[in-house]
Amino acid sequence: MRVEKLTTHIGAEVHGVNLAEAARNDDLFGALRAALLEHRVLFLRDQDFARADHVAFAERFGPLEDHPVAGSDPDHPGLVRIYKDENSPPDYYENAWHCDATWREVPPMGAVLRCITCPPVGGDTMWANMAKAYADLPDYVKQTIAPLKARHSIEATFGARMPEEKRHALKTQFPDAEHPVVRTHPETGEKILYVNGFTTHFTNFHTFENVRYGQDFAPGGANLLQYLIGRAAIPEYQVRWRWQPNSVAIWDNRSTQHYAVMDYAPTVRRMERAGIIGDRPY
Ligand code: SIN
Numbered sequence: 001m002r003v004e005k006l007t008t009h010i011g012a013e014v015h016g017v018n019l020a021e022a023a024r025n026d027d028l029f030g031a032l033r034a035a036l037l038e039h040r041v042l043f044l045r046d047q048d049f050a051r052a053d054h055v056a057f058a059e060r061f062g063p064l065e066d067h068p069v070a071g072s073d074p075d076h077p078g079l080v081r082i083y084k085d086e087n088s089p090p091d092y093y094e095n096a097w098h099c100d101a102t103w104r105e106v107p108p109m110g111a112v113l114r115c116i117t118c119p120p121v122g123g124d125t126m127w128a129n130m131a132k133a134y135a136d137l138p139d140y141v142k143q144t145i146a147p148l149k150a151r152h153s154i155e156a157t158f159g160a161r162m163p164e165e166k167r168h169a170l171k172t173q174f175p176d177a178e179h180p181v182v183r184t185h186p187e188t189g190e191k192i193l194y195v196n197g198f199t200t201h202f203t204n205f206h207t208f209e210n211v212r213y214g215q216d217f218a219p220g221g222a223n224l225l226q227y228l229i230g231r232a233a234i235p236e237y238q239v240r241w242r243w244q245p246n247s248v249a250i251w252d253n254r255s256t257q258h259y260a261v262m263d264y265a266p267t268v269r270r271m272e273r274a275g276i277i278g279d280r281p282y
Pocket of ligand 1: 100113258260271273
């Protein structure tokens with residue numbers, strides 16, 4: 001196995017590894033897991049394995065989960081299909097910088113994504129290092145956000161284009177989750193800036209320092225949240241990956257955000273993602 005860094009702060013390409021074999025080989029899997037913690041996103045080419053191998057490899061990290069909006073492969077629960085084609089709605093948009101499913105109380109720890117069909121041009125995915133984004137914040141911002149918590153909503157995002165009844169049903173099934181604005185990585189102990197495109201507002205911004213009058217809450221909290229969400233867009237924190245059929249990305253969903261670039265419509269792009277259940281952020 002050879003690991004080649006793609007940028008200083010995030011991302012590495014792994015050569016000489018077959019993930020179907022890594023699913024069965026403890027040493028190889030251990031080496032990949034260590035590399036993932038170090039580089040946050042791993043990329044591999046030419047992973048022409050069966051869907052069962054995809055699931056078996058991802059399950060080495062932990063159990064998989066389906067997605068309430070994007071369906072899974074009927075024969076492989078947990079293998080979510082992210083399929084777009086010429087018939088996808090013309091006003092369909094993706095994406096925002098996000099960590100997967102932070103609207104869950106327990107968001108995924110990571111994911112294994114494989115490209116099945118590439119568009120002729122475009123369709124790259126980008127990832128950002130949110131530990132670096134936190135580390136680079138000015139001290140006064142770190143002090144302000146240290147105690148803050150924020151809400152993350154599927155209703156305000158995936159639900160936003162649904163008819164009202166369907167949106168309410170989605171929210172009943174997945175009520176907004178509340179997470180710390182700065183989470184601690186459960187394996188490395190590093191601090192991570194943990195707000196993203198699913199985050200709607202701070203829940204405990206009302207301190208004497210932050211809010212002297214009721215009207216201070218909306219401008220102060222909203223501006224700070226937008227500033228923090230915008231940090232993922234800084235190119236120095238990012239790596240960008242150009243897909244080919246059977247390319248795979250494995251990411252740590254706790255310390256990164258990602259963005260699938262919608263610059264290929266109206267053509268076919270088919271991706272399959274195994275999302276791995278994580279732990280409650282603290
Ligand atoms: C995702 O947002 O999890 C999927 C990324 C992609 O389709 O490139």
